[in-house]
């Protein structure tokens with residue numbers, strides 16, 4: 001990337017930086033990175049996501065020091081962590097709830113992007129990388145949930161891996177490969193553990209690319225207009241470091257509420273029963289962050305097309321930069337899109353509730369309508385709006401909009 | 410454009426109508442018994458701590474009644490020190506157990522239990538447990554309070570929820586009617602009768618009292634670090650609150666340099 005740009009008089013540091021400009025790189029990306037001066041708190045969720053990734057890595061690696069990936073011992077080893085390991089309960093609750101926190105943060109981060117049009121040119125690749133991170137997170141969390149080897153771990157793994165059998169021709173072979181045998185059993189647990197350890201580091205890699213793309217195309221902002229010059233920008237440090245730190249502190253209180261005062265509130269009681277091949281739980285429900293996708297899966301009466309719909313629900317995000325043809329990014333200046341955005345957000349919540357309920361009675365119909373709306377939003381509503389919508393006039397520049405005139409800074 | 414807006418208003422209304430029955434956020438679970446009544450538990454809430462005498466009474470009920478059928482394999486005798494038994498009391502309790510060992514000659518033998526031994530399990534294996542209970546398996550109780558929805562209330566309700574079946578219910582062989590058990594037919598005979606145990610502290614051993622005590626004990630057994638967790642949680646919250654205020658002030662201060670934010 002760049003050469004040494006570090007302003008230092010320290011000979012040793014200078015010597016090193018000229019040979020490997022690591023410190024220059026860090027300084028360029030975390031200190032002097034020029035950011036739009038008008039970012040609001042929704043922009044704090046990016047650094048929060050980074051924080052949660054690190055939190056999951058740290059707690060996860062420490063859990064791995066005490067966890068045993070074997071079907072006869074996994075459940076007991078998690079309870080050993082909870083009961084006998086010093087602060088093991090804290091590690092385990094922080095990791096289990098941390099996964100939920102990570103998804104909350106990332107979902108908000110994505111919806112921020114949808115609202116302010118952050119997926120549009122020149123940030124398409126940045127957006128793609130984000131969607132890839134989401135997919136990797138889902139795989140990681142799914143496999144992590146199998147590790148404690150409770151009833152939901154086992155039956156969730158059985159139901160979800162079985163979905164792959166819907167793939168014509170290759171299905172059975174893929175399922176056998178996932179299971180490492182004729183059913184979900186010890187080889188499955190072992191490979192899931194191995195991959196659960198591996199994938200977070202792949203995520204770290206993609207996050208680095210995500211940041212590289214960000215620093216190439218620069219941050220979007222609530223006005224959605226381009227940075228026009230010095231007056232529109234402030235350096236990341238201290239202006240956003242201190243703001244993001246404040247955001248992290250507030251968010252940590254939310255996280256701490258779950259860890260310390262309601263640690264099982266987001267989980268299923270059934271996962272405190274050890275996996276039992278002979279007893280199927282009454283309702284097999286995935287973790288809350290998968291519920292909207294689970295609802296889409298079950299909305300379609302055919303297994304194959306249900307799986308395809310569920311996968312498409314995420315794949316469609318890759319095409320969003322071209323489905324939305326409006327040149328205006330921010331929904332602030334897009335009165336019609338703004339409404340469509342909120343209806344879509346409500347639709348996602350409805351899908352989540354449908355996913356939590358058994359597919360019976362009126363839930364079936366609601367689930368189908370909400371699924372239909374989900375795809376209609378991306379494939380019809382957004383493209384149509386983007387062609388016909390009359391957008392509001394855009395401000396001349398960020399500085400003008402926030403300061404009422406060009407600033408001196 | 411106005412047409413489009415009307416369209417959206419319509420869509421919004423339709424969606425929110427769809428959302429009305431969604432008030433039932435909790436999955437409907439008709440087949441799973443009735444919601445247990447919410448009792449008062451001293452361990453509930455952010456400042457909650459277990460009631461020590463109730464824990465010890467609850468252990469007594471477990472040991473004298475439930476332990477005949479139910480194991481608690483995740484607990485060891487040493488854990489009892491956490492609920493207020495002294496080291497010597499724990500040693501004495503453990504010593505009542507006989508633990509199978511292999512002696513120096515390689516022969517099967519037994520020795521008195523030690524505090525580090527796990528709780529004695531009533532049956533050597535699942536088949537033996539089922540055979541003695543008409544085919545039903547008495548589940549391990551170590552995590553029971555977390556393995557059922559609203560577990561502690563459920564336990565108290567289950568143990569007091571036995572009654573004669575309503576006239577229209579036909580009971581299967583060896584099953585007992587219980588209002589709170591999913592499906593109402595449980596393979597466990599009503600385990601508690603008044604004055605079944607004699608409490609050392611003179612508390613009257615009524616069925617609701619024993620149920621409350623043993624539910625307290627099982628709630629602790631499932632979550633033995635509850636007190637430590639809440640205590641630490643309060644400190645963490647206080648620390649974060651102060652830190653939030655400080656970082657916010659920092660933020661304001663730094664931002665004063667560039668108006669507008």
Ligand code: HEM
Nearest residue numbers: 056057060061063064067096099141144145147148197200
């Ligand atoms: C992307 C970041 C990660 C996510 C979203 C994630 C998610 C999860 C989830 C949902 C569970 C199940 C928790 C439960 O119900 O008990 C879990 C368990 C586990 N994870 Fe992770 N994890 C991540 C990173 C890691 C890393 C880097 C490690 C290091 C090896 C790790 C090690 C473990 C272990 C040992 C368990 C089993 C213990 C337990 O169930 O509490 N995780 N993870």
